[in-house]
Amino acid sequence: MKLVTRAALGWPPSAADHASPSRGLAIHYDGSDQGLARKPHSACLAYWRKTRAFHMGPSRGWSDLGYSWGACPHGYILEGRGLGRYQAAQGTTAGNRDWYSVTLMSGPNEDPTPEQIDAVRQLRAWLMSKGLGAAVRGHRDFFGTSCPGDRLYRLVKTGTFSRSPKEADDDVSAKDVWTYEIPVPFGTKENPEWQAKSLLLNSNERIRNLERQVGELTALVRELVERKS
Template identity: 55%
Template structure:
């Protein structure tokens, strides 16, 4: 999991009251469509959300414990061991952590965004928090987190793929030399588990020459076009390699 702490956004320590949430994790969304694209738009969204919560709502800090950006990174809000302003009830804010996916309307969560929530759940469970996942509407009358995300809460989507399970990233965009971030890190972890070394740096999130060589080796192994670019065919091959 790539966790961007508060200092990444230029924030100091939160002034929110201390708490000990142990009941689980609550999923939220933005409401209106967010239309985020590049990583910089996710960072801007997170900063503007905090600005609104503090300067318009008058809250002590951004309302959420964490955010899950569309590129698979987890953004720290109030973080660990703090009361929040997200669930709408005293017990909900004191006993549960919150995570908002940076989307709204009819937007779909990306695969990396879903994995970020799974990784966050595992991170919290390692710290004594229950693995239960709920939606905001389980606490108060609200549309949040939207029908699409709430269906994922109910069917256990956010409860899968945690606890160190290695999965192969899928979907667009393609990954190739020069790509960076959470999807590359997951690719490197999956390649390593499948027996293809990504070099001495390991899963560092940087698609360099060693990772390209590992992708080429995978492609040769499954009789694919050997170009070192990780796309849909390579993703299927890597899933087969992991399953075998």
């Protein structure tokens, strides 16, 4: 897990009250699109610092950043309140006391990056090694809110975040299938293996050529038969 600690961010230990979250991990998002996937990682650090300043500012007045952790689009986990602290994220006493929180640094119209999803999975596995329960919930499961947005909540419900990093390594996407390289007898020394999509396109071209040749031969045979008759 690529962890950015509070110390690395220049922050002291969290002033939030102590707690022992044990139930599981709650998923959050930002209320607006951030576009951080298109920016360097330094923008994620700036976003995290800005979020803490906002949460501790006059509009909220919290003792610290509201979340336990943040997951950025580049695959880093940024420490918020960290281990063994009350949250200010889930909206209920039990939710803040019994569940850790992680916010994906994205908004309602942004899909999480594969690196971001993997970072959440690694965080969950690490927390489970410290005794956290396996459950994963969305913010809206605790409180009447749109958070974590329909896109992330769909991933919560389908178990995407609940898969272990090892299970995730076994995931095979459609792109993986089409780009998988296969040794072919007609390959060259420089290119002995072809991607599945290239094989399909090549086979389709060969079949079309054969169909054309068969059509031409059929027409020729028909013409010869008609001449003899």
